[in-house]
Amino acid sequence: xxxxIKTIHPMKYMRxxxxxxxxxxxxxxxxxxxTAINVGSISTADGSALVKIGNTVxxxxxxxxxxxxxxxxxxxxxxxxxxxxxxLCSPQFKSGPPGETAQVSSQFLADILVNSKCVDLQSLxxxxxxxxxxxxxxxxxxxxxxxxxxxxxxxxxxxLCTVTLPEVKFDAITKNKTVELEKRRPLTLICxxxxxxxxxxxxxxxxxDPSEEEESLCSGTISIVTxxxxxYSVHKPGGCxxxxxxxxxxxxxxxxxxxxxRGMVEKSMESIKS
Amino acid sequence: xxxxxxxxxxxxxxxxxxxxxxxxxxxxKKGGRRADGRKCGEQRKIFLKPGVVSQAKGSAYIELDHTKxxxxxxxxxxxxxxxxxxxxxxxxxxxxxxxxxxxxxQRRSHQQEADDKEYSLxxxxxxxxxxxxxxxxxxxxxxxxxxxQDDGSSLAAAITCAGLALAxxxxxxxxxxxxxxxxxxxxxxxxxxxGAEERLCLRGVDGESDHGVFTVGFLxxxxxxxxxxxxxxxxxxxxxKMISExxxxxxxxxxxxxxxxxxAVKSSIDSSNNSKLLL
Numbered sequence: 001x002x003x004x005i006k007t008i009h010p011m012k013y014m015r016x017x018x019x020x021x022x023x024x025x026x027x028x029x030x031x032x033x034x035t036a037i038n039v040g041s042i043s044t045a046d047g048s049a050l051v052k053i054g055n056t057v058x059x060x061x062x063x064x065x066x067x068x069x070x071x072x073x074x075x076x077x078x079x080x081x082x083x084x085x086x087x088l089c090s091p092q093f094k095s096g097p098p099g100e101t102a103q104v105s106s107q108f109l110a111d112i113l114v115n116s117k118c119v120d121l122q123s124l125x126x127x128x129x130x131x132x133x134x135x136x137x138x139x140x141x142x143x144x145x146x147x148x149x150x151x152x153x154x155x156x157x158x159x160l161c162t163v164t165l166p167e168v169k170f171d172a173i174t175k176n177k178t179v180e181l182e183k184r185r186p187l188t189l190i191c192x193x194x195x196x197x198x199x200x201x202x203x204x205x206x207x208x209d210p211s212e213e214e215e216s217l218c219s220g221t222i223s224i225v226t227x228x229x230x231x232y233s234v235h236k237p238g239g240c241x242x243x244x245x246x247x248x249x250x251x252x253x254x255x256x257x258x259x260x261x262r263g264m265v266e267k268s269m270e271s272i273k274s
Numbered sequence: 275x276x277x278x279x280x281x282x283x284x285x286x287x288x289x290x291x292x293x294x295x296x297x298x299x300x301x302x303k304k305g306g307r308r309a310d311g312r313k314c315g316e317q318r319k320i321f322l323k324p325g326v327v328s329q330a331k332g333s334a335y336i337e338l339d340h341t342k343x344x345x346x347x348x349x350x351x352x353x354x355x356x357x358x359x360x361x362x363x364x365x366x367x368x369x370x371x372x373x374x375x376x377x378x379x380q381r382r383s384h385q386q387e388a389d390d391k392e393y394s395l396x397x398x399x400x401x402x403x404x405x406x407x408x409x410x411x412x413x414x415x416x417x418x419x420x421x422x423q424d425d426g427s428s429l430a431a432a433i434t435c436a437g438l439a440l441a442x443x444x445x446x447x448x449x450x451x452x453x454x455x456x457x458x459x460x461x462x463x464x465x466x467x468x469g470a471e472e473r474l475c476l477r478g479v480d481g482e483s484d485h486g487v488f489t490v491g492f493l494x495x496x497x498x499x500x501x502x503x504x505x506x507x508x509x510x511x512x513x514x515k516m517i518s519e520x521x522x523x524x525x526x527x528x529x530x531x532x533x534x535x536x537x538a539v540k541s542s543i544d545s546s547n548n549s550k551l552l553l
Binding site: 041042043044045048055057059061062063064065066067068069070078080081082084086087088089090091095097098102103106107110134136138140142143144145166168177179181212 | 278280281282283284285287288289290291292293326327328329330340342344345346348349370372374375376377378379381384385416418419420422423424425
């Protein structure tokens with residue numbers, strides 16, 4: 001019986017649950033789904049991570065290549081994120097060039113990297129104006145069940161933590177590069193930004209970490225990127241109005257969650273070292 | 275790389291820091307054993323799991339040591355046929371095979387390259403004979419395969435994985451297709467080759483005429499080969515001998531797939547029984 005009501009009146013089904021302060025999957029309104037982070041699984045990549053938030057799975061693989069720095073920023077390397085939402089992850093995506101959602105997610109990640117200065121681009125430069133590293137961070141969503149931005153940011157940050165770059169010696173006169181594959185140094189991250197997504201429903205309820213079903217029924221979502229106490233980005237694409245109190249509630253929840261996620265990344269890094 | 279306006283652009287040109295390694299045939303065989311300690315006719319340990327993608331009708335994930343492949347199958351949807359006369363009594367399988375950009379030693383493009391398209395067609399040929407296409411006329415079933423890491427035998431792994439995913443999606447089938455691959459150069463044969471072994475056998479060792487990689491899509495119950503793909507040079511007698519061995523080699527993989535499917539069905543029955551008890 002409950003299956004029929006869910007198909008015919010999905011909004012009523014949702015509202016009945018929210019009236020009792022609980023969600024259809026049994027979670028409380030501010031409860032997030034179980035999160036798992038696995039690093040270093042792809043050995044062909046220079047850095048990799050797999051993040052699972054509930055059913056949502058995103059994998060990030062980082063490939064490092066050598067290039068010439070830009071004339072405007074001769075001391076800096078590059079970090080290029082790209083999100084792919086293939087038809088594999090959900091029936092709503094078609095094969096072909098990236099759709100709107102994928103483009104928005106890629107730009108969101110690029111903005112976070114710039115705003116938070118997560119990676120020191122000057123550390124990626126080998127010789128100013130001559131040689132620098134470019135890190136191609138390719139994220140692929142393997143299962144799209146809501147809060148994909150959270151999983152993407154977490155996967156990107158975790159994968160950056162695992163990147164090790166070999167030592168490169170560059171002779172400016174002969175333009176000869178010598179790459180010491182055995183001597184690898186890890187990339188140092190300045191901060192660890194993490195995203196938390198919330199869905200607003202009927203202007204009253206705010207659901208943390210919405211699933212795909214909840215995202216399709218909600219009036220709007222808001223994603224907040226924090227690293228401990230620092231706030232880097234608030235992404236609210238349209239949606240219904242949100243009061244200041246609600247917004248500050250969301251920000252404090254996001255700050256707490258970013259600390260938990262940081263702890264998880266550090267634990268998984270330790271497990272691969274041992 | 276041509277400018278792709280829908281993706282974040284990196285610098286115009288960048289090169290890989292890895293220099294291509296020279297493959298040495300002797301290194302691949304120490305004392306009768308291969309580089310990873312296997313015998314020539316030994317398969318890598320298979321890890322298979324159905325039902326990994328919650329949003330897909332059916333899905334499967336396979337790991338053959340370092341080769342990692344994931345496959346999703348979706349519900350039949352209407353074929354986009356522009357011509358009314360093209361309506362037939364058969365359904366269709368639409369396969370899409372893609373290597374992830376970080377799956378190989380060299381970074382790959384985001385768009386489908388020539389080998390992705392070739393493998394998509396090979397996969398379709400391997401799976402079609404196993405599926406009861408008359409059960410869904412004018413509809414097509416989408417099979418999406420993504421290789422997360424390629425360490426040899428990725429097409430063979432994809433065939434096995436797609437077969438399990440189709441079974442998980444309850445698509446009516448005659449048999450469970452299984453993929454096998456073998457690489458050989460001169461007298462040495464490597465069953466279930468790793469990436470390095472594949473690359474060596476495709477290039478061939480100087481002075482040896484027979485070399486290549488052989489990928490087979492096999493239907494174990496009917497003892498039929500649904501698809502065969504060979505790159506390289508082989509003599510007809512050797513070819514016949516390899517074909518005759520395929521049946522016995524496939525039996526091992528087939529048993530593993532059957533066992534996993536059976537346990538998946540049992541656990542879903544158990545969970546539905548448990549939920550009935552709760553009500």
